[in-house]
Amino acid sequence: MQSRLAALADRNQHVAPFQTMELVKQAQALEMQGRSVIHMSIGEPDFTAPxxxxxxxxxxxxxxxxxxxxxxxxxxxxxxxxxxxxxxxxxxxxxxxxxxxxxxxxxxxxxxxxxxxxxxxxxxxxxxxxxxxxxxxxxxxxxxxxxxxxxxxxxxxxxxxxxxxxxxxxxxxxxxxxxxxxxxxxxxxxxxxxxxxxxxxxxxxxxxxxxxxxxxxxxxxxxxxxxxxxxxxxxxxxxxxxxxxxxxxxxxxxxxxxxxxxxxxxxxxxxxxxxxxxxxxxxxxxxxxTEESQAIIAERKAQFQARRDCIVPGLRRIGFDIPLIPDGAFYVWANIKAFGMESSLFTRRMLQETGVSIVPGADFGRTQAQDWVRFSYARPLAVIEEALDRIQSWLA
Ligand SMILES: Cc1ncc(COP(=O)(O)O)c(C=O)c1O
Missing domain, CATH: 3.40.640.10 (Type I PLP-dependent aspartate aminotransferase-like (Major domain))
Known part of the structure; x- marks a missing residue:
């Protein structure tokens, strides 16, 4: 008798894909084609363990x-x-x-x-x-x-x-x-x-x-x-x-x-x-x-802060609306209403046209999904500056 694959449980229909991970896959696919991609989607430090x-x-x-x-x-x-x-x-x-x-x-x-x-x-x-x-x-x-x-x-x-x-x-x-x-x-x-x-x-x-x-x-x-x-x-x-x-x-x-x-x-x-x-x-x-690890971690935290202090004013200058200074983590939650594009399309086009990968609001909820995007600034300062330049030219 031919065997038939059993049906998956109903709960699978209620689990939305984690779009950040999907976006990372798309960004990696572009990289495989030889494109230069700046990854600002995944919430992960660029540093490794001390x-x-x-x-x-x-x-x-x-x-x-x-x-x-x-x-x-x-x-x-x-x-x-x-x-x-x-x-x-x-x-x-x-x-x-x-x-x-x-x-x-x-x-x-x-x-x-x-x-x-x-x-x-x-x-x-x-x-x-x-x-x-x-x-x-x-x-x-x-x-x-x-x-x-x-x-x-x-x-x-x-x-x-x-x-x-x-x-x-x-x-x-x-x-x-x-x-x-x-x-x-x-x-x-x-x-x-x-x-x-x-x-x-x-x-x-x-x-x-x-x-x-x-x-x-x-x-x-x-x-x-x-x-x-x-x-x-x-x-x-x-x-x-x-x-x-x-x-x-x-x-x-x-x-x-x-x-x-x-x-x-x-x-x-x-x-x-x-x-x-x-x-x-x-x-x-x-x-x-150990003291050595704690010193490394403190120094890296200072680097994260310097990055925040670069990206927030940089994005504001370009026209992103950032109502609050993010005081922790390595994320910026930015409103894109001024650009007249829904956030999923905005992030897709940004990836395709500038190589900068960020996450649309839809990953994080429903009510503000269309007008918001998340940047992860766990990237070296020079990379953040390059991303700001690319985005500015694109939006101009
Ligand atoms: C708020 C929050 N909680 C939990 C997690 C999961 O972290 P972990 O890698 O420790 O499982 C994350 C990962 O991004 C997160 O942002």
Whole structure:
């Protein structure tokens, strides 16, 4: 009998392609044809892991330390992360509440599976990191996006949470600084939002993957130093990662900080879904916290800030409307209404006609999709300047 391929599950119809990754594929195809492409689409540092991390990986590999670790992660690494919070933020975090994960992606997956029941609604910003909707949906939850604009720094606040909270809402997924806007929540909004959610019996998942890349915006009262939401409450799920601050995207390593009573539930999920994060990556990550690595990371952060200070005025000069200075991450969220072209067409034509690859707003939400684009400025200054020149000539 001839075999027939089984039908895929219905949920596949609800998973939109991650357009950033699709765009990267198109840009790479152009490069294969010999075109010069400037990649400003993918959200990934152009730097690689600091040298002490590479050395730690080589040693671990040589010593064969590649067996599974405990599900919660290497105790030494959990202690190192706790010590990092103490050093950088004066925060006393219990290493037993830290869970090492396969990147922030696995951290957010675990958090949603641990907290969301089928049918539960979770509030997210529109625009936000595209995968967030799918982490919630994977747990059977319903992502409820709230359209936000520059008046709230493209973030939720207590007022927006109150007006969008329904009987089915169970919690919020926040990110500060955020992707795609690069803007942080005001500290008062962090505190008031947490109170607004917790007073309703809800959970807060706070994605702090870009906390280590904050340059601040003095005019908006946004500081340049990390300031975890843990300062406001310990009853949160904090998500973080080695991907962005430590320039280790492909190493797939991140962490969670969770309230102590929730650790066993997260541990069970981690055991069953992932067993543990990569053992070799965990050994290597111990190298992140040496003085040498910290100095490298601080120097690179200064480079990111210099790039921001080049691209934002550069794009504004060309005619992009950037209502807020992005105070963190390596993104600029720019309005293109003035150019009279819808953002998917704009980014497609920009790639074809200038070789500069950026992402259309549609990847990050619905309400502002047509008029907005995201630039990732994780590129050397000279490359950013070249991109600005190409875009200026094209638009002229
Ligand atoms: C806001 C945000 N959260 C999570 C992630 C996923 O990061 P990771 O590489 O640690 O899985 C990203 C990646 O771009 C992101 O921008």
């Amino acid at each position: 040298e002490p991390v590479v050395r730690a990986m080589q040693q671990a590999l040589k010593a064969g330390r590649s067996q599974y670790t405990a599900a919660l992660g290497l105790h030494g690494l959990r202690e190192a992360v706790a010590a990092h919070y103490a050093l950088t933020e004066g925060l006393d975090v219990d290493p037993d509440c830290i869970i090492i994960t396969a990147g922030a992606s696995a951290a957010l997956t675990l958090a949603c599976l641990a907290l969301v029941n089928p049918g539960d609604e979770v509030l997210l910003t529109d625009p936000s990191y595209p995968c967030n909707r799918h982490f919630v949906a994977a747990a059977g939850g319903v992502p409820q996006t709230v359209s936000v604009d520059a008046t709230s720094r493209f973030q939720l606040n207590a007022g927006l949470i109150a007006s969008h909270w329904s009987t089915a809402t169970r919690g919020v997924l926040l990110a500060s600084p955020a992707n795609p806007t690069g803007t942080s929540m005001r500290w008062s909004d962090v505190c008031e939002s947490i109170t607004a959610v917790q007073s309703r019996g809800g959970f807060v998942i706070m994605d702090e993957i870009y906390q280590g890349l904050r340059y601040g915006d003095a005019s908006a009262g946004i500081p340049a130093t990390p300031h975890s939401a843990l300062h406001a409450s310990g009853d949160l799920v904090i998500c973080n990662s080695f991907s962005k601050t430590f320039h280790m995207t492909g190493w797939r390593l991140g962490w969670l900080v969770v309230p102590r009573p929730w650790v066993p539930a997260f541990e069970k999920l981690q055991q069953n879904l992932f067993i543990c994060a990569s053992a070799l990556a965990q050994q290597a990550a111990l190298g992140c916290f």
